[in-house]
Amino acid sequence: MAMHKKVCIIGAGVSGLRAAHKLLTAKDTLLLPSDVIILEAQARIGGRIKTDTTLSKLGLTYDLGAAWFHDALTNSVLYSSIEDGSFDVESDGYFNDKDMCYYAKEHPGRVDAAGLKLEQVVEDIEKFIEIHFLHSLGVPDVSLSEIVALYMKKQDCFLTAPQKQLCGRMCRYLELWYGISAHKMSGKHAVMSHQGRNLYNKKGYSFLVEKLQSQTKCTIMTSEQVTTIQRDISGQNFRHLVTTAAGTEIAADYLVVTVPQSILALDAEHSYGLTWDPPLPARIQQSLKTIHFGALGKVIFEFSEIWWDASEDAFEVLADENTGADVATASGLDISPFMYPIYVFNYATIQPSAASLVILTQSPVTEYLEAKPHLAWAYMKPMLAKISMQQICEPINTIVTDWTQNPYSRGSYSALHVGDDPSDAIIQLSGEYESCGLGISSTVRFAGEHTIADGAGCVHGAYDSGERAADWILKHLAENHQAKNAS
Amino acid sequence: MAMHKKVCIIGAGVSGLRAAHKLLTAKDTLLLPSDVIILEAQARIGGRIKTDTTLSKLGLTYDLGAAWFHDALTNSVLYSSIEDGSFDVESDGYFNDKDMCYYAKEHPGRVDAAGLKLEQVVEDIEKFIEIHFLHSLGVPDVSLSEIVALYMKKQDCFLTAPQKQLCGRMCRYLELWYGISAHKMSGKHAVMSHQGRNLYNKKGYSFLVEKLQSQTKCTIMTSEQVTTIQRDISGQNFRHLVTTAAGTEIAADYLVVTVPQSILALDAEHSYGLTWDPPLPARIQQSLKTIHFGALGKVIFEFSEIWWDASEDAFEVLADENTGADVATASGLDISPFMYPIYVFNYATIQPSAASLVILTQSPVTEYLEAKPHLAWAYMKPMLAKISMQQICEPINTIVTDWTQNPYSRGSYSALHVGDDPSDAIIQLSGEYESCGLGISSTVRFAGEHTIADGAGCVHGAYDSGERAADWILKHLAENHQAKNAS
Numbered sequence: 002m003a004m005h006k007k008v009c010i011i012g013a014g015v016s017g018l019r020a021a022h023k024l025l026t027a028k029d030t031l032l033l034p035s036d037v038i039i040l041e042a043q044a045r046i047g048g049r050i051k052t053d054t055t056l057s058k059l060g061l062t063y064d065l066g067a068a069w070f071h072d073a074l075t076n077s078v079l080y081s082s083i084e085d086g087s088f089d090v091e092s093d094g095y096f097n098d099k100d101m102c103y104y105a106k107e108h109p110g111r112v113d114a115a116g117l118k119l120e121q122v123v124e125d126i127e128k129f130i131e132i133h134f135l136h137s138l139g140v141p142d143v144s145l146s147e148i149v150a151l152y153m154k155k156q157d158c159f160l161t162a163p164q165k166q167l168c169g170r171m172c173r174y175l176e177l178w179y180g181i182s183a184h185k186m187s188g189k190h191a192v193m194s195h196q197g198r199n200l201y202n203k204k205g206y207s208f209l210v211e212k213l214q215s216q217t218k219c220t221i222m223t224s225e226q227v228t229t230i231q232r233d234i235s236g237q238n239f240r241h242l243v244t245t246a247a248g249t250e251i252a253a254d255y256l257v258v259t260v261p262q263s264i265l266a267l268d269a270e271h272s273y274g275l276t277w278d279p280p281l282p283a284r285i286q287q288s289l290k291t292i293h294f295g296a297l298g299k300v301i302f303e304f305s306e307i308w309w310d311a312s313e314d315a316f317e318v319l320a321d322e323n324t325g326a327d328v329a330t331a332s333g334l335d336i337s338p339f340m341y342p343i344y345v346f347n348y349a350t351i352q353p354s355a356a357s358l359v360i361l362t363q364s365p366v367t368e369y370l371e372a373k374p375h376l377a378w379a380y381m382k383p384m385l386a387k388i389s390m391q392q393i394c395e396p397i398n399t400i401v402t403d404w405t406q407n408p409y410s411r412g413s414y415s416a417l418h419v420g421d422d423p424s425d426a427i428i429q430l431s432g433e434y435e436s437c438g439l440g441i442s443s444t445v446r447f448a449g450e451h452t453i454a455d456g457a458g459c460v461h462g463a464y465d466s467g468e469r470a471a472d473w474i475l476k477h478l479a480e481n482h483q484a485k486n487a488s
Numbered sequence: 489m490a491m492h493k494k495v496c497i498i499g500a501g502v503s504g505l506r507a508a509h510k511l512l513t514a515k516d517t518l519l520l521p522s523d524v525i526i527l528e529a530q531a532r533i534g535g536r537i538k539t540d541t542t543l544s545k546l547g548l549t550y551d552l553g554a555a556w557f558h559d560a561l562t563n564s565v566l567y568s569s570i571e572d573g574s575f576d577v578e579s580d581g582y583f584n585d586k587d588m589c590y591y592a593k594e595h596p597g598r599v600d601a602a603g604l605k606l607e608q609v610v611e612d613i614e615k616f617i618e619i620h621f622l623h624s625l626g627v628p629d630v631s632l633s634e635i636v637a638l639y640m641k642k643q644d645c646f647l648t649a650p651q652k653q654l655c656g657r658m659c660r661y662l663e664l665w666y667g668i669s670a671h672k673m674s675g676k677h678a679v680m681s682h683q684g685r686n687l688y689n690k691k692g693y694s695f696l697v698e699k700l701q702s703q704t705k706c707t708i709m710t711s712e713q714v715t716t717i718q719r720d721i722s723g724q725n726f727r728h729l730v731t732t733a734a735g736t737e738i739a740a741d742y743l744v745v746t747v748p749q750s751i752l753a754l755d756a757e758h759s760y761g762l763t764w765d766p767p768l769p770a771r772i773q774q775s776l777k778t779i780h781f782g783a784l785g786k787v788i789f790e791f792s793e794i795w796w797d798a799s800e801d802a803f804e805v806l807a808d809e810n811t812g813a814d815v816a817t818a819s820g821l822d823i824s825p826f827m828y829p830i831y832v833f834n835y836a837t838i839q840p841s842a843a844s845l846v847i848l849t850q851s852p853v854t855e856y857l858e859a860k861p862h863l864a865w866a867y868m869k870p871m872l873a874k875i876s877m878q879q880i881c882e883p884i885n886t887i888v889t890d891w892t893q894n895p896y897s898r899g900s901y902s903a904l905h906v907g908d909d910p911s912d913a914i915i916q917l918s919g920e921y922e923s924c925g926l927g928i929s930s931t932v933r934f935a936g937e938h939t940i941a942d943g944a945g946c947v948h949g950a951y952d953s954g955e956r957a958a959d960w961i962l963k964h965l966a967e968n969h970q971a972k973n974a975s
Contacts, residue, residue: 073646074616083645090645100602115602121585125685129561132683158570158577159560159687196619198612200646 003250006038008474009243011227012259013041014048015460016448018213019467020257024474025217031478037219038251040243042226042260042409046214049261049410050460052207058398059303061348061355062205065402066413067460070094074197077468078209078461087212093204097350099314101174104387105167106321106339112167122160122168126152127192134189144419145175148188149323169323170342176363177344179416179458180295185364187417196455203351206460225249226409229276230256232445240444255444255477257470259463262426262451263294263411273408285438288422288429292451295416296405298367300377302385303398304356307349309389316345318384338383341366345388358385364412367405374401414458415451427454431466432473444477446470490737493525495961496730498714499746500528501535502947503935505700506954507744511961512704518965524706525738527730529713529747529896533701536748536897537947539694545885546790548835548842549692552889553900554947557581561684564955565696565948574699580691584837586801588661591874592654593808593826599654609647609655613639614679621676631906632662635675636810656810657829663850664831666903666945667782672851674904683942690838693947712736713896717743718765719932727931742931742964744957746950749913749938750781750898760895772925775909775916779938782903783892785854787864789872790885791843794836796876803832805871823856825870832875845872851899854892861888901945902938914941918953919960931964933957 008024010017017039024032045051049066057063070079073096082088103112103119114120129152134140143151149169157165173183175191214221229244239252258265260275266289267274280286309316321339341363348357360381362370370377377399386393404410417423429438430447439445448466456462495511497504504526511519532538536553544550557566560583569575590599590606601607616639621627630638636656644652660670662678701708716731726739745752747762753776754761767773796803808826828850835844847868849857857864864886873880891897904910916925917934926932935953943949 074612074619074643094646096605096608096646098608099605115587118583118586121583121685125561128682128684132561156561159581159583159685195615197615198608198646 003239003242003252004038005239005252007032007036007253007478008038008255008257009241009251009253010037010039010257010259011230011243012048012449013039013046013221013223014259014449014463015050015209015213016450016463016467016470017041017048017257017259018046018210018217019464020259020448020471021219022213022217023468023471025219027471027475029479030475031482034217034219038253039219039221040225040227040245040249040251041221041223044224046221046223047207047210048463049404049414050206050210052205053400056398056400057303057357059355059357061303061352061357063299063301063359063400064202064206065299065400066404067206068202070200070202070461071459072196072456072461073200075455076197076461077456078464079200082209082212085212087208088202088204090200093202095201095203095351096198097201097314097346098198102310102313102316102388103167103171103319104316104384105170105319106387110390117161117163117167119164119168119171122164123171125156126168126172129156130188130192142187142189142420145172145183145186145188145191146323148191149183153323167319170319170321171317173320173342174317174344176342177297177361180297180363180367180413181293181416181418182341182363182365185418187419187421190417190421190423201351209460222249226273227260227275229278230258230445231278232256233443255446255474257446257448257467257474259448259467261294261410261449262289262292262415264409265289265451266294273411282439285429288425291420291422291425292415293418293421294412295414296364296367297413298362298371298404299400299402300360300362300370300381301398301400302358302360302378302381302396303400304358304394305397306394307354307356308391308394309347309358311347311349311354313347314350315347316388318343318345318387336366336369336380338380343381343384345385364405367402367413370401371403371405374399377401416458423457424454426451427457431469444474446473490726490729490739491525492726492739494519494523494740494965495525495742495744496728496738496740497524497526497744497746498717498730499535499936500526500533500708500710501746501936501950502537502696502700503937503950503954503957504528504535504744504746505533505697505704506951507746507935507958508706509700509704510955510958512706514958514962516966517962518969521704521706525740526706526708527712527714527732527736527738528708528710530894531711533708533710534694534697535950536891536901537693537697539692540887543885543887544790544844546842546844548790548839548844550786550788550846550887551689551692552786552887553891554693555689557687557689557948558946559683559943559948560687562942563684563948564943565951566687569696569699572699574695575689575691577687580689582688582690582838583685584688584801584833585685589797589800589803589875590654590658590806591803591871592657592806593874597877604648604650604654606651606655606658609651610658612643613655613659616643617675617679627676629674629676629907632659632670632673632675632678633810635678636670640810654806657806657808658804660807660810660829661804661831663829664784664848667784667850667854667900668780668903668905669828669850669852672905674906674908677904677908677910688838696947709736713760714747714762716763716765717745717932719743720930742933742961744933744935744954744961746935746954748781748897748936749776749779749902751896752776752938753781760898769926772916775912778907778909778912779902780905780908781899782901783851783854784900785849785858785891786887786889787847787849787857787868788885788887789845789847789865789868789883790887791845791881792884793881794841794843795878795881796834796845798834798836798841800834801837802834803875805830805832805874823853823867825867828853830868830871832872851892854889854900857888858890858892861886864888903945910944911941914939914944918956931961933960
């Protein structure tokens with residue numbers, strides 16, 4: 002016997018929590034906490050927000066998932082959290098955007114990026130890419146590696162020897178944004194337009210999850226993996242029926258589906274896939290093939306003392322090659338150091354005298370290390386040894402994320418491979434276009450970082466998409482209510 | 489008795505020279521050198537290109553006008569000059585874009601821009617401006633000073649004390665791009681999108697003028713100030729008649745009018761104005777009021793020895809105030825040091841051991857110093873004293889430009905004041921739009937840096953606009969020729 006709710010939200014990540022929060026806190030809402038339920042597959046809520054306080058041996062707090070407020074000029078989560086007092090920029094935030102310190106295997110000490118004008122060339126490459134793709138619409142997509150190689154060839158006479166040697170490799174910093182290799186990355190969509198700086202969230206993103214949850218007070222059922230969604234059922238006093246692996250059935254008038262793109266893209270037969278009845282229209286299924294899912298991972302090392310320059314925000318150790326070809330994958334995860342660049346975040350800027358480094362990794366390194374976390378130090382040590390003239394210490398603690406091992410996340414967030422179309426899935430899933438997705442009037446709404454253009458892949462994008470779903474439902478409810486009262 | 493030419497070009501700057509060059513060197517051109525004439529008001533050709541080899545006491549060459557290849561990824565002049573061998577990037581070019589060294593009156597020594605993350609905030613301000621104006625089309629224009637002040641107010645909680653103190657003043661670097669003060673500058677159009685880096689032209693831009701002239705071989709009459717343009721005259725065997733102050737009359741089928749915006753905008757009664765018969769349509773006259781003319785000037789000091797850090801590309805001495813208000817103009821050119829920022833170009837990067845500094849100035853400083861060049865050292869000395877810990881030397885030579893004193897240029901190049909519309913004049917003068925300007929089929933064509941969007945204000949923009957005029961004429965001639973042959 003199904004429990005009947007007005008709204009059933011699938012997923013208790015930021016988008017689902019914000020959807021519930023908005024539904025229940027909006028002025029003049031017609032919904033009560035008992036009208037809304039959230040089903041969460043995992044034993045915990047928060048989705049790809051995961052603030053950990055238990056793993057550190059130094060008493061530190063780490064965000065194993067999302068950690069920054071990106072687009073700090075327009076970030077809705079940031080500004081609403083400042084406004085309601087839950088986030089104080091001065092004590093809780095840090096702009097870790099000091100000029101990057103670069104290292105390369107063949108260079109002793111820090112690369113003199115300023116003296117060699119390396120960033121100027123990286124910026125030039127990014128402008129070249131923009132011009133290449135935007136000034137002629139029919140140009141076929143190529144990988145970031147290929148478009149960088151084209152720049153190097155075409156602009157050769159403008160470059161110094163160190164620029165030729167280093168700048169292509171520096172462009173691979175984008176791997177640590179998307180969590181995929183330059184070899185696979187869409188060149189056309191590699192260069193982002195940021196709406197402001199990136200503010201590191203020192204207090205941990207759990208504050209947001211806790212705030213949304215505490216202000217919402219609807220039931221959240223955890224460890225309830227949704228397996229089947231029957232939609233637009235006729236002849237019943239409810240519209241949709243959701244069934245979980247544990248056998249729970251929720252009947253609902255409105256659904257908000259916030260599962261990650263990595264789950265949506267699975268076949269119905271897959272143990273973690275969703276069965277849709279009727280199946281999702283071909284246009285949605287197709288669109289899910291034009292985006293991919295990245296694997297940004299983190300490896301955290303804690304030490305008994307700081308052996309690097311504690312005044313720097315971050316270090317980037319370059320890969321040996323420009324190309325970013327997935328040698329690794331080809332030869333069965335035989336990954337060696339300096340094949341892929343790493344971004345090393347100096348945690349001493351976040352908590353004074355914290356002898357901790359947080360390293361970002363990309364696919365396929367993330368899969369490799371998340372599967373075998375005991376190899377993390379051996380893999381990272383030769384690269385980390387570059388960032389200091391001092392003797393490198395052995396870590397007293399190693400923490401490795403498990404996003405690629407977790408069957409409910411299956412990676413980090415959506416990312417664009419060569420030939421992908423970022424707008425297609427968004428158009429199909431945003432619910433804002435007639436004849437697209439499930440249609441503008443379907444009471445099944447999608448939300449999540451993969452369903453929105455502004456803030457795609459980010460906490461605030463997920464948050465805004467949850468709000469968008471809630472707003473639609475609130476409007477629809479109000480219209481139906483008015484219609485009933487009138488009749 | 490008028491001399492009859494097929495094409496009369498008014499102005500022997502880059503746009504006029506390129507128009508003649510293209511007309512006479514195009515494959516299958518129907519024109520001979522004797523069919524084309526250029527009338528130039530000044531005693532010299534080149535317009536706002538002026539490479540000087542006579543004023544230096546150190547044997548140096550200076551470009552008193554245009555000096556850089558801007559937009560080095562797409563610059564037509566740069567690529568055509570590389571291709572024909574007239575410009576060698578390695579020996580003739582220099583990217584002077586090393587991280588800027590900033591100085592301020594209240595700071596001893598160089599401002600630690602990297603450590604204080606000042607450039608990051610300047611970039612954030614520029615993104616803020618873009619978002620402010622582009623994300624809501626109806627937003628009224630305000631000055632650069634005002635929009636920067638708005639950022640400082642709105643984003644206060646994100647900024648450190650040094651950032652609040654310095655970054656607004658750093659944004660005034662744009663004054664040294666446009667040659668106008670932040671107080672007058674359109675905020676909406678202040679932030680430029682560059683198509684690549686800026687390549688300094690070490691050999692001097694005269695190479696381009698000489699190349700165009702030597703390959704063209706049509707008559708160029710100098711010291712011939714055009715005073716009257718009679719157009720579309722009926723009942724004659726020519727279409728237009730141009731008269732100069734010296735009484736020269738040129739009858740022509742096609743006119744290319746390349747006089748600067750500062751001349752076009754003058755009343756017909758003005759001694760340096762043009763009389764149009766019939767008068768220019770109101771839409772053109774109106775459009776000339778929606779752009780202004782900047783006054784970028786240069787002050788060059790030569791010394792007996794280098795007393796600054798010869799390894800740096802450039803120094804910027806900040807003004808004391810954020811606002812850029814024209815205090816100066818209000819109080820009758822009572823300009824003091826540190827009221828306006830200066831950009832100081834280290835000429836030792838161009839010619840080894842050249843003890844020379846080239847300083848860029850903006851209006852109203854340019855007018856002030858160009859009128860009284862003997863005051864240049866007294867004005868600059870306190871600001872220049874900031875850029876070195878060493879004792880500042882007295883100069884052995886001072887060179888000041890005279891663009892604002894020259895009645896044929898009246899400043900540097902077009903610039904946008906608050907409320908200006910950059911596209912209006914371009915639409916009216918480009919000759920590419922029906923019912924705009926003189927119409928798509930008029931045989932009077934306009935050219936010059938003020939008539940084109942890509943490369944506006946630049947040598948390559950002027951060059952491309954001259955080519956555009958020539959291409960139109962060549963096509964029109966070919967069509968008429970075919971029509972005649974057919975009939």
